[in-house]
Amino acid sequence: MLETTLRWRGQPLTVVNAHLNTVLVSSAAKGNWDAVRSTNRARVWQVGLLCRLAPGRSGRMLVGGDLNTPPRGLLYRQLRTCIGPDAHEEAGRGPGWTFPRLFLRIDHLFARGLTPTRARVLPAGGSDHRPLLVEYR
Template identity: 65%
Template sequence: MGKMPRPFLPALFSSRLVNGMFGLVALGWALGAWVGERTLPTLLLAYLPPLLWLLPAGLALLWSVGRRRGRGLALLTLGLAAWGAGLLHWRPQADGELRVLTYNVARGSQGTAAALLSTLQASDADLILLQETNLLDPAKGLALRSGLSGYALTQGREVWTLSRWPVLRQTQHAVPGSTRTFAETWVKGPDGRTLRVVNAHLGTVLITSALRGDTAKVRRTAQARREQVALLCRIAAHEPGPVLLGGDLNTPPRGRLYRRLTGCFGPDAHDRAGQGPGWTFPGLLLRIDHLLVRDLRPTRARVLSMAGSDHRPLLVEYRWGR
């Protein structure tokens, strides 16, 4: 068999490189999304900042342009990475009847009470779900309560649920593997309908521990998160009717736990009514704060500008019905 022509070798290498990059992005995304928390490697894939997938896709495109070969597949690879990162996400939006805000205020450590209060008041939300409300400065808590005097406040351990609507009752659920509680509140809407509101802060996936080689700690936290999600699903199934889950779920919009939560509580508001990537944790460009709801239809979801926290507030408008 004769030798392959010299020009054929770079072309073959270029084609294989682009094919490999496409396979890397597609396989990595699929494993993170569908296998997710089942194994440690796929858990890490699920919780990686999604913009990282743009790196191999961009390299493939640059290589294909320089070699003038495989540009179509390279563009497809880049498009897949951009779609996975949420950069191409767009849904039509409209005004709603109910406005809900969820916001991890990071114990008030990164801003003044005035800045936090301004963000909350400007949202004009009917329901406000706050996490990490065990504020470092108790005076900030007093200032927030005073500035939000038009809301009924129910408290759990480090979560606040504030409602303009009458509160019928509330209860707390101890969170497995944590000192936190999930706050469940029943509120009565203007038309007399009852809405259950679950304010939750799930444990963090300690990826840094995996990078240090402490896989045992990662497995412990992953098991605690599975138990926490199981508890939330039991809460959702406890009674029929409209129920809303909101908070810092420390979970990107992919993986097995995310799918289980949407299966128990209903669709993610940003998926149905958001535009763009919707990053609520800008430090790592992640969307980990969510609002999921059953028997309500999201009409607009948007992430507000950051003021006083390492998270960004998520504001969603809803209409009754599916």
């Protein structure tokens, strides 16, 4: 994760870019349950770290990136609870697939103290993920 604090409209804004471990579907398909459990433990620890970080930062906060978790997932719900709403849920339209190859929305922006006015997934670029553009007020 990368944490940056800047001033936005005269107030501090903490921005955290995170990349959670990838769910190893290939390991599960091969029956390598040790790898699956190890990855799950790492992901739980990573989300726990983000949730422990949030209360220690005052003011507005954005947490986002390649979080490798769909909206129906437990880790997604934990992030939404400890940081704030997901931009796509608040201001997006349609499925918001950021990983279109598998029809998944696994890249997110959660915010505290900011209101998203528009959230959209942009056309694919140089990654297997599509970029997410969010406008806030």
